[in-house]
Amino acid sequence: MTDDLGHQLRFERVPQRIVCLVPSLTEYLFWLGLAEQIVGITDYCIVPAEQVAAVPKVRGTKNPNREQILALAPDLIIANKEENRERDIVALAAAGLTIYVSEIDSVQQAMASLQTIASMLGRSEQARPLIEAIQAELALAPIRQQRVATAIWRDPWMWVGKATYAADVLACCGASNCLADPAGRYPRLELAEIAALQPDRILLPDEPYTFSQADAEQLQGLAPQINCCDGQLLTWYGPRIPLALQTYRRLLSGIDD
Template sequence: MWYNSLFDITDDLGRLLRFERVPQRIVSLVPSLTEYLFWLGLAEQIVGITDYCIVPAEQVATVPKVRGTKNPNREQIIGLAPDLIIANKEENRQRDIAALEAAGLTIYVSDIESVQQAMITLPKLAGIFGRAEQANWLIAAIQAELALKPTTHQRVATAIWRDPWMWVGQATYAADLLACCGASNCLADPAGRYPRLELAEIAALQPDRILLPDEPYPFSQADADELQGLAARIDCCDGQLLTWYGPRIPLALQTYRRLLQTE
């Protein structure tokens, strides 16, 4: 696919993107997809990333940073003259996307709320760069993990922040990944994707297990000790495995399936 020829693709929002050639200059505003682009072998094409794009550490260290996902330096991005910007509906602000598009830049907006959606988006992105074969290998690895049905079923509450306490809602990638591993989200989710519930409200839901990932809030054993008595088990866990989609999905499914099977 490394040729100069017109081709079209739709992003996750169904917007048509037109390319005159395979993109040679990429800016990624999505940390997990930055990791994926490097995994695809596109290091030489990546010309800008966010401050939160921290993996793979040695490779991202030398790439220009364009500030955060919520406050990207638009002028800097425009100056980098990217052929393609990778963004995300949840992680990036619509007004930043609109401003960059108004400057004539092409943006693929991802929208991944489930493992199945990741299995659609990841090959599509790889196909833009002629890396479909590598993406197919990843999808096969994910499918192999999904074929291993969980042997447990637990009602789980997963925190993502405190002061105020915020929790993973139903319509999220993290909730879906946990569901693939044998967990059902005990939150009814009336207040959105990441509702605020006090600890007394969580206790009333009677979860079997509470998960405390180490990002975006750095929960630790001290937080787990504070929550003792709210559930039969309270586990600190890996936040990147839970929320980052890309090459780590097979390991995430393995890890959380094992965790949920632990008594």
């Protein structure tokens, strides 16, 4: 197998002990029916709640406990280029562990990674309905196009740049990112700078920063529409992709205004 960074992985058998360092992919592994093979996850792997509660935690995505991971003796670690630090991946690989690193900046890349992971773990047939559902959603044309700015953090204010998975989810649903191209993955822009871009809509997801209606009220006047929205649907790739595309297509169409 080859991961998204071009690293070749060789297996003598289907991996049976998996450590996953990516919350959304942990959800996907459980969805594939691999609960018994998952031996380690991060503190941020929170769904499915009942099942992850019983799995050993190896700290966070940015500071995994390498010694604990080694002690778990995984035959596969699943990581992500953005979620996890390169130095941790390099150190774990140097210790002789096999690591699949995903790089997901679009819905198409997410779909390809989900297919590869399923194939690697002997679950291609289980993944097929999800892949087909994603393809069906992508085949639907957006109802309406509009210019959108999506916040990702505040203090300082940070925004979703164009070269990100979240931006591509929105683009598939009819959003044109109003930030400059290129503007970096998550550029810092003050509210006055966002107002100057004249977005049709500002989105305030509840993850990773928990934006609320109070934040929306503070931004009144910066755009005709300001919406609080589901951050996991926007940023988590896996079994929730079809619902994400349905939800944001509906929101951007103006149906929920």
